[in-house]
Amino acid sequence: MCFREAVPVSPSPLDRERAHLASSRAALRAMREDVQALDISDVTANWVNAAVLERQIDERIKALADLAHTPLFFGRLDYLHAPGAEQAEGAEFEEGGAATSSQGRRRETGGSFYIGRRHVHDADGDPMVIDWRAPVSQPFYRASKKAPMDVALRRRFGYTGGELTAYEDEHLTDPDEVEQTSKLLQQEIERPRVGPMRDIVATIQPEQDEIVRSGLAGSVCVQGGPGTGKTAVGLHRVAYLLYAHRERLARTGTLVIGPNRSFLHYIEQVLPALGELEVGQATVDDLVAGRAQVRGVDDPGAALVKGDARMAEVLRRAxxxxxAMPSEGVVVVRGSRRWRIASYELEEIVRELMARDMRYGAAREALPQRIAHAVLVRMERAGEAPDDRVQDAVARNAAVKAVVKAVWPAVDPAKLVLRLLSDAQFLAEHAAGLLSEDEQKAVLWAKPARSVKSAKWSAADAVLIDEAADLIERTPSLGHVVLDEAQDLSPMQYRAVGRRATTGSVTVLGDIAQGTTPWSTPSWDVALAHLGKADAVVEELTAGFRVPTDVITYASRLLPHIAPGLTPVASVRENPGAFEVREAPGGVAEVVAGVVAACREALENEGSVGLIAADARCAALGEALERAGLAFLAPGEETTTGARLTLVPASLAKGLEYDYVVLDEPAAVVDGEPDERTGLRRLYVALTRAVSGLVVVHGAGLPAALVDAA
Known part of the structure; x- marks a missing residue:
């Protein structure tokens, strides 16, 4: 019998990367277990501090969850030299109050860094995965053959589920290697969409990364056509700002504002997947919901006027x-002495406060102190030595209070708006030179409400009340606000958002071509002025990552009619996508049958399917789907069930995406809007929701804008 010594087989690069993934997952579990094992029984002074600390620990435990189907890291950078001090700081992480350095790991790996969604370190504190937001990770998104940024190798990883199955290398400093489009990157971009929106942290492009990493102090407006990733860029910018300015934003707060609740459901998992759990989400209606109980709906004419910025001046005047200027003086009795302030002196105080253009409530609070100060001056001239306590006592004197009540009375913002909308004479007085008679008639209620509680307030009325409330008392400001689908806001809605970021910054996201409200903004300069951020930098994204080439080319036929100044989106996808226009001759029944058949065909593919139709046609289509045995959802329900077909009213399609879209009767989508331009913009939105394929089914003729450009 012959014995041979076994020759060790060195593991393949893929095996080594899988081993690092396994080790990183084990380290993440250890980090989570360390937090779970914390004993806070002896470190808090009272139950309040204990509750706060316990909540923070619970949030930290949630943030350290290992999501089985979410890759822990998606790339690796091998530096030619050890990163400098500035980048090294980005590879440090504050954990439990102690900063842990990446120096040890950098020496061991010779300058290799694994880039992932979150920071992971081993038992010694050395990082195994670097947060994608750290400066040391930035070259993963921006380095190229022309500008390698001291990176010798960029490695991308491919996953199936949570398993690492492939890798792809780019040798950025090798002159013999030709720069090529990453296959793994392309596959990730074109991967089917199922369920809610996912993060794009592995596929962020250089022009997107510049926006994501722009500073907290400046506001940014991103104009982006369908599929350019503007929403994802905005959400990742929030994640980056929370990483770079966590302590400041923890104090001031962050908020993402979307167009409707369905949209917010669609995006709600992106930030938690990046480890950010404390970002609020709301619609504009949510912002002002506490001002009035919305029970009414305005006709388009009234909504247009109420949303106009001129209403802000009408409210200020009202x-x-x-x-009211004082008609007589005030006498303040202090012990045996009487101190008199003449009416002309009171008028000077009132006019001086008015000239300062203070908020109404702040000036009202200042008025009694100003009167009291005038009394103290007289006391001092008489040889007395009053102090601040005396001034406060005089300000609370009954005679002074009576003057304040008569001259600068308290005003309830809802009652102010109620009077404007109910009293034609009061409205005419304060809208003179601002609103025409027809515009005034448009906003006046046909049946005036008797009280604030009985009034059938509309959403636009709630915004007016919010404006009035801010004129009286300053609205608290957040640190950063992301405003998505911003092109559809009215000037008054912009003002409502802007006053919640007066001392903070904003990221505005939108597409002028997708503006479908009567008051949609004509330009970003106009919108930003209403928002109070006229100095915001406007960036334009034109590379399309979501919509297939054939689909975006077809939809772009509408641009000359809806937004002639915009640059058409250029799809960077290699797969041109499936695209077909089907005519269903006959009547309504034939069109419905064609739509059902197209949905059935689409469901044979992997991924989500969206049936988009004019709002008025959705009920009939829903009945047809039920008869055909095709289960379907409403927008926003994708996060709670595994069904893949969603019936989407055209009015709710904005911001959503589906692997395959079936579009019912384009002419009906256009006709469902008050004017042709708005209808064509609505159609443009509907046409551009597809990720892999689009089937257009029609019985009536196609809109001329689509046919003429053919």
Whole structure:
């Protein structure tokens, strides 16, 4: 018998990467277990501090969850030299109050860094995965053959589920290697969409990364056509800002504002997947919901006027009209002495406060102190030595309070708006030179409400009340606000958002071509002025990553009619996508049958399917789907069930995406809007929701804008 010594077989690069993934997952579990094992029984002074600390620990445990189907890291960078001090700081992480350095790991790996969604370190504190937001990770998104940024190798990883199955290398400093489009990157971009929106952290492009990493102090407006990733860029910018300015934003807060609840459901998992759990989400209606109980709906004419920025001046005038000049002086009795302030002196105080253009409530609070100060001056001239306590006592004197009540009375913002909308004479007085008679008639209620509680407030009325409330008392400001689908806001809605970021910054996201409200903004300069951020930098994204080439080319036929100044989106996808226009001659029944058949065909493919139709046609289509045995959802339900077909009213399609879209009767989508331009914009939105394929089914003729450009 012959014995041979076994020759060790060195593991393949893929095996080594899988081993690092396994080790990183084990390290993440250890990090989570360390937090779970914390004993806070002896470190808090009272139950309040204990509750706060316990909540913070619970949030930390959630943030350290290992999501089985979410890759822990998606790339690797091999530096030619050890990164400099500035980058090294980005590879440090504050954990439990102690900063842990990446120096040890850098020496061991010779400058290799694994880039992932979150930071992971081993038992010694050395990082095994670097957060994608750290400066040391930036070359993963921006390095190229022309500008390698001291990176010798960029490695991308491919996953199936949570398993690492492939890798792809780019040798950025090798002159013999030709720069090529990453296959793994292309596959990730074109991967089918199922369920809610996912993060794009592995596929962020250089022009997107510049926006994501722009500073907190400046506001940014991103104009982006369908599929350019503007929403994802905005969400990743929030994640980056929370990483770079966590302590400041923890104090001031962050908020993502979307167009409707369905949209917010669609995007709600992106930030938690990046480890950010504390970002609020709301619609504009949510922002002002506490101002009034919305039970009514405006007709388009009334909504257009109420949303106009001129209403802000009407409200300011109406509020200021409550200020009355004093007709007589005030006498303050202090012990045996009487101190008199003449009416002309009171008038000077009132006019001086009015000239400062203070908020109504702040000026009202200042008025008694100003009167009291005038009394103290007289006391001092008489040889007395009053202090601040005396001034406060005089400000609370009954005679002074009576003057304040008569001269600068308290005003309820809802009652102010109620009077404007109910009293034609009051409205005419304060809208003179601002609103025409027809515009005034448009906003006046046909049946005036008797009280604030009985009024059938509309969404636009709630915004007016919010404006009035801010004129009286300053609205608290957040640190950063992301405003998505911003092109559809009215000027008054922009103002409502803007006053919640007066001392903070904003990221505005939208597409002028997708503006479908009567008040949609004509330009970003106009919108940003209403928002109070006229100095915001406007960036334009034109590379399309979501919509297939054939689909975006077809939809772009509408651009000359809806937004002639915009650059058409250029799809960077290699797969041109499936695209077909089907005519269903006959009547309504034939069209419906064609739509059902197209949905059935689409469901044979992998991924989500969206049936988009004019709102008025959705009920009939839903009945047809039920008869055909095709289960379907409503927008926003994709996060709670595994069904793949969603019936989407055209009015709710904005911001959503589906692997395959079946579009019912384009002419009906256009006709469902008050004018042709708005209808064509709605159609443009509907046409551009597809990720892999689009089937257009029609019985009536196609809109001329689509046919003429053929």
């Amino acid at each position: 509020l200021r009209s409550h200020i």
